[in-house]
Amino acid sequence: MNCCKSRTTCNKRKLFEKNVHPSRLNSKEKSMSEAIKSKIENYKTAPFDSRFPNQNQTRGCWQNYLDFHRCEKAMNAKGSDPYVCQWYKKVYSSLCPSFWVDNWDELRENGCFPGKI
Numbered sequence: 001m002n003c004c005k006s007r008t009t010c011n012k013r014k015l016f017e018k019n020v021h022p023s024r025l026n027s028k029e030k031s032m033s034e035a036i037k038s039k040i041e042n043y044k045t046a047p048f049d050s051r052f053p054n055q056n057q058t059r060g061c062w063q064n065y066l067d068f069h070r071c072e073k074a075m076n077a078k079g080s081d082p083y084v085c086q087w088y089k090k091v092y093s094s095l096c097p098s099f100w101v102d103n104w105d106e107l108r109e110n111g112c113f114p115g116k117i
Helices: 007-018 027-041 058-078 082-095 098-110
Strands: none
Touching (some): 027 082, 058 082, 058 098
16 A cells, blocks of 8 residues: 555655665656755745645644754754755745744753654
8 A cells, every 4th residue: 555645745755765875866866856956946935735724824834843853853864965854944934933933943952842853
Protein backbone atom coordinates (compact mmCIF):
# COMPACT_ATOMS: atom_id res chain seq x y z
CA MET A 1 0.00 0.00 0.00
CA ASN A 2 1.35 3.39 -0.97
CA CYS A 3 1.02 6.06 1.73
CA CYS A 4 1.86 8.99 -0.54
CA LYS A 5 -0.96 11.35 -1.45
CA SER A 6 0.49 12.16 -4.84
CA ARG A 7 3.36 11.18 -7.09
CA THR A 8 5.06 14.53 -6.43
CA THR A 9 4.93 13.97 -2.66
CA CYS A 10 6.48 10.52 -3.05
CA ASN A 11 9.23 11.84 -5.29
CA LYS A 12 10.05 14.65 -2.86
CA ARG A 13 10.13 12.19 0.02
CA LYS A 14 12.45 9.86 -1.93
CA LEU A 15 14.72 12.76 -2.81
CA PHE A 16 14.98 13.89 0.82
CA GLU A 17 15.48 10.34 2.13
CA LYS A 18 18.26 9.44 -0.30
CA ASN A 19 20.92 11.81 1.04
CA VAL A 20 22.73 11.63 -2.30
CA HIS A 21 25.19 14.14 -3.69
CA PRO A 22 23.46 16.27 -6.38
CA SER A 23 25.90 15.10 -9.06
CA ARG A 24 24.61 11.53 -8.62
CA LEU A 25 20.91 12.37 -9.04
CA ASN A 26 19.08 11.30 -12.17
CA SER A 27 17.58 13.98 -14.45
CA LYS A 28 14.09 13.78 -12.90
CA GLU A 29 15.49 14.17 -9.38
CA LYS A 30 17.74 17.04 -10.51
CA SER A 31 14.82 18.89 -12.04
CA MET A 32 12.79 18.37 -8.85
CA SER A 33 15.67 19.60 -6.70
CA GLU A 34 16.03 22.64 -8.94
CA ALA A 35 12.27 23.21 -8.82
CA ILE A 36 12.34 23.22 -5.01
CA LYS A 37 15.23 25.69 -4.97
CA SER A 38 13.44 27.84 -7.53
CA LYS A 39 10.26 27.88 -5.41
CA ILE A 40 12.20 28.88 -2.31
CA GLU A 41 14.07 31.66 -4.13
CA ASN A 42 10.92 33.04 -5.82
CA TYR A 43 8.79 32.83 -2.67
CA LYS A 44 6.65 35.89 -1.98
CA THR A 45 3.85 34.84 0.39
CA ALA A 46 2.29 31.68 1.75
CA PRO A 47 0.41 29.73 -0.94
CA PHE A 48 -2.97 28.13 -0.31
CA ASP A 49 -2.68 25.07 1.91
CA SER A 50 -5.68 22.76 1.78
CA ARG A 51 -4.95 21.60 5.35
CA PHE A 52 -5.93 25.09 6.53
CA PRO A 53 -8.79 26.29 4.29
CA ASN A 54 -10.17 28.93 6.66
CA GLN A 55 -9.30 32.58 6.82
CA ASN A 56 -7.75 32.20 10.27
CA GLN A 57 -4.20 30.99 9.59
CA THR A 58 -3.09 30.52 13.21
CA ARG A 59 -2.97 26.73 12.89
CA GLY A 60 -1.00 26.99 9.64
CA CYS A 61 1.46 29.33 11.30
CA TRP A 62 2.02 26.91 14.20
CA GLN A 63 2.25 23.83 11.96
CA ASN A 64 4.80 25.41 9.59
CA TYR A 65 6.90 26.54 12.56
CA LEU A 66 6.94 22.96 13.86
CA ASP A 67 7.58 21.54 10.37
CA PHE A 68 10.58 23.83 9.89
CA HIS A 69 12.23 22.78 13.12
CA ARG A 70 11.42 19.09 12.59
CA CYS A 71 12.82 19.24 9.07
CA GLU A 72 15.95 21.05 10.22
CA LYS A 73 16.49 18.53 13.03
CA ALA A 74 16.04 15.57 10.65
CA MET A 75 18.32 17.01 7.96
CA ASN A 76 21.05 17.81 10.50
CA ALA A 77 20.77 14.28 11.94
CA LYS A 78 21.30 12.85 8.45
CA GLY A 79 24.15 15.23 7.74
CA SER A 80 22.19 16.69 4.81
CA ASP A 81 21.85 20.32 3.83
CA PRO A 82 18.87 21.82 5.71
CA TYR A 83 18.33 24.31 2.85
CA VAL A 84 15.17 22.47 1.79
CA CYS A 85 13.62 23.39 5.15
CA GLN A 86 13.75 27.09 4.31
CA TRP A 87 10.37 26.75 2.59
CA TYR A 88 8.67 26.18 5.95
CA LYS A 89 10.55 29.08 7.50
CA LYS A 90 9.44 31.44 4.77
CA VAL A 91 5.83 30.28 5.12
CA TYR A 92 5.70 30.67 8.89
CA SER A 93 7.53 33.99 8.65
CA SER A 94 4.80 35.34 6.40
CA LEU A 95 1.91 33.86 8.42
CA CYS A 96 3.06 34.37 12.02
CA PRO A 97 3.40 37.62 13.94
CA SER A 98 7.08 38.13 14.77
CA PHE A 99 6.45 38.35 18.52
CA TRP A 100 4.97 34.82 18.45
CA VAL A 101 8.05 33.49 16.71
CA ASP A 102 10.35 35.34 19.13
CA ASN A 103 8.41 33.88 22.06
CA TRP A 104 8.52 30.33 20.63
CA ASP A 105 12.26 30.63 19.95
CA GLU A 106 12.81 31.74 23.54
CA LEU A 107 10.71 28.84 24.86
CA ARG A 108 12.72 26.38 22.72
CA GLU A 109 15.99 27.77 24.06
CA ASN A 110 14.72 27.43 27.64
CA GLY A 111 13.58 23.84 27.03
CA CYS A 112 9.91 24.48 27.77
CA PHE A 113 8.47 24.68 24.25
CA PRO A 114 5.02 22.99 24.19
CA GLY A 115 5.28 21.60 20.64
CA LYS A 116 6.74 18.23 19.69
CA ILE A 117 9.81 18.81 17.54
